[in-house]
Amino acid sequence: MGKPTLEFWYDFASTYAYLSAMRIKAIADAAGVDVLHRPFLLGPIFRAQGWTSSPFNVYRAKGRYMIRDMERLAAERGIVFHSPDPLPQNSVGAARVALVALGEGWIAQFSPALFELEFAERCNISATSTLEKAVRRVGEKSGLSLDFARVFERSTANEIKGLLRAQTEAAAAAQIFGAPTFRAADGELVWGDDRLDQAVAWEAEL
Amino acid sequence: MGKPTLEFWYDFASTYAYLSAMRIKAIADAAGVDVLHRPFLLGPIFRAQGWTSSPFNVYRAKGRYMIRDMERLAAERGIVFHSPDPLPQNSVGAARVALVALGEGWIAQFSPALFELEFAERCNISATSTLEKAVRRVGEKSGLSLDFARVFERSTANEIKGLLRAQTEAAAAAQIFGAPTFRAADGELVWGDDRLDQAVAWEAEL
Numbered sequence: 332m333g334k335p336t337l338e339f340w341y342d343f344a345s346t347y348a349y350l351s352a353m354r355i356k357a358i359a360d361a362a363g364v365d366v367l368h369r370p371f372l373l374g375p376i377f378r379a380q381g382w383t384s385s386p387f388n389v390y391r392a393k394g395r396y397m398i399r400d401m402e403r404l405a406a407e408r409g410i411v412f413h414s415p416d417p418l419p420q421n422s423v424g425a426a427r428v429a430l431v432a433l434g435e436g437w438i439a440q441f442s443p444a445l446f447e448l449e450f451a452e453r454c455n456i457s458a459t460s461t462l463e464k465a466v467r468r469v470g471e472k473s474g475l476s477l478d479f480a481r482v483f484e485r486s487t488a489n490e491i492k493g494l495l496r497a498q499t500e501a502a503a504a505a506q507i508f509g510a511p512t513f514r515a516a517d518g519e520l521v522w523g524d525d526r527l528d529q530a531v532a533w534e535a536e537l
Numbered sequence: 538m539g540k541p542t543l544e545f546w547y548d549f550a551s552t553y554a555y556l557s558a559m560r561i562k563a564i565a566d567a568a569g570v571d572v573l574h575r576p577f578l579l580g581p582i583f584r585a586q587g588w589t590s591s592p593f594n595v596y597r598a599k600g601r602y603m604i605r606d607m608e609r610l611a612a613e614r615g616i617v618f619h620s621p622d623p624l625p626q627n628s629v630g631a632a633r634v635a636l637v638a639l640g641e642g643w644i645a646q647f648s649p650a651l652f653e654l655e656f657a658e659r660c661n662i663s664a665t666s667t668l669e670k671a672v673r674r675v676g677e678k679s680g681l682s683l684d685f686a687r688v689f690e691r692s693t694a695n696e697i698k699g700l701l702r703a704q705t706e707a708a709a710a711a712q713i714f715g716a717p718t719f720r721a722a723d724g725e726l727v728w729g730d731d732r733l734d735q736a737v738a739w740e741a742e743l
Contacts, residue, residue, distance in 0.1 A: 380596055390586055392714040396728055403735070508598040522602060525731045529609070 336365040337534040338514040340502055341442075342373040343426060343456055344385070344419035345510040346401050346412075349446040350524040352511075353410055356439060358527060362535040368438045370429040371498040372422065373510055379503070385419045404524075411451035420449060421457040423495075427486040428462050430494050432469075437477070440469040459483065542571040543740040544720040546708055547648075548579040549632060549662055550591070550625035551716040552607050552618075555652040556730040558717075559616055562645060564733060568741040574644045576635040577704040578628065579716055585709070591625045610730075617657035626655060627663040629701075633692040634668050636700050638675075643683070646675040665689065 387394035405412035513530035521530035593600030611618035719736035
């Protein structure tokens, strides 16, 4: 049997997914659990529920509350949070680069690097220059030789576009309705950064 | 200065408010914080957001997930959870009796007693017999002499009806959009049973 593996489903536009992306590796490592990154798009799932934007824009009081909640949690955890503009960001290009990274084995470094640019440094993740910055940081930290022009071109190939659509369809089929969502090997779904420890413990005990 | 007091806003129809009602006293006591119970109705707040029922009915995948989440949390905490039928329950009568209890000083006993009947024993809280059972249990535990016929008649007086409407309007004015919500003396809003400890700590540190 292989190592227990927890699926981490996230959209780069999700504020709470930022919280999980910054700590999932440490928590999973401590429990002897591997993480399978599964970037997807919430947009089509929200639209199927009748929302034309993030629920935090559709429901204003909830949106205002979410920012305050994120500020408190970031302060508790000693990380930086600045609400990006616009919120949510367009995360299609980011998800496509992430799928290239998934295929090549550097998504565990790319994901927190891009989330940090978005929510700590307020870079617009729909800008190619931001994606380039994230890839460059991965290269610097990991020692991998990553040519951004090649990565970006690959991310716009039909194969990757189709893969992202398939990921999002798989999310909907798995009854995923928000992010972050964690899925254990037995199919157990656990939603929200608040439940990250519970999700890792569930997978470890299977 | 009086003792720090945290407001506990809840609707008896809320599953997650059940979790908080069963533990708020112990957590607040340990932190030297008083609890002010503020029962209100989510229905008008949800309708203002365009929902005709609980979001767990409007969004089915989220509703199915919520039941599973409650089952896991109840198991972790050693309490019983059975989803009532129908879900959500009509909580208008329950909230009115709670406001009588608030005025008379026994709401801290009534609230967990009724939540337990609803979510552990699957009693319908819109039935007068369930409200009576809860009031009887409060009397037995506290030694208070509570005549249910008197309590119930009082709960249907225009004064109590108006008080409940005022509570719900105050919730909307305070930007409350869900339950349970905790409000500290400085106006800080903290939403959800997941944040109960954070809310009590916030109030204690004011």
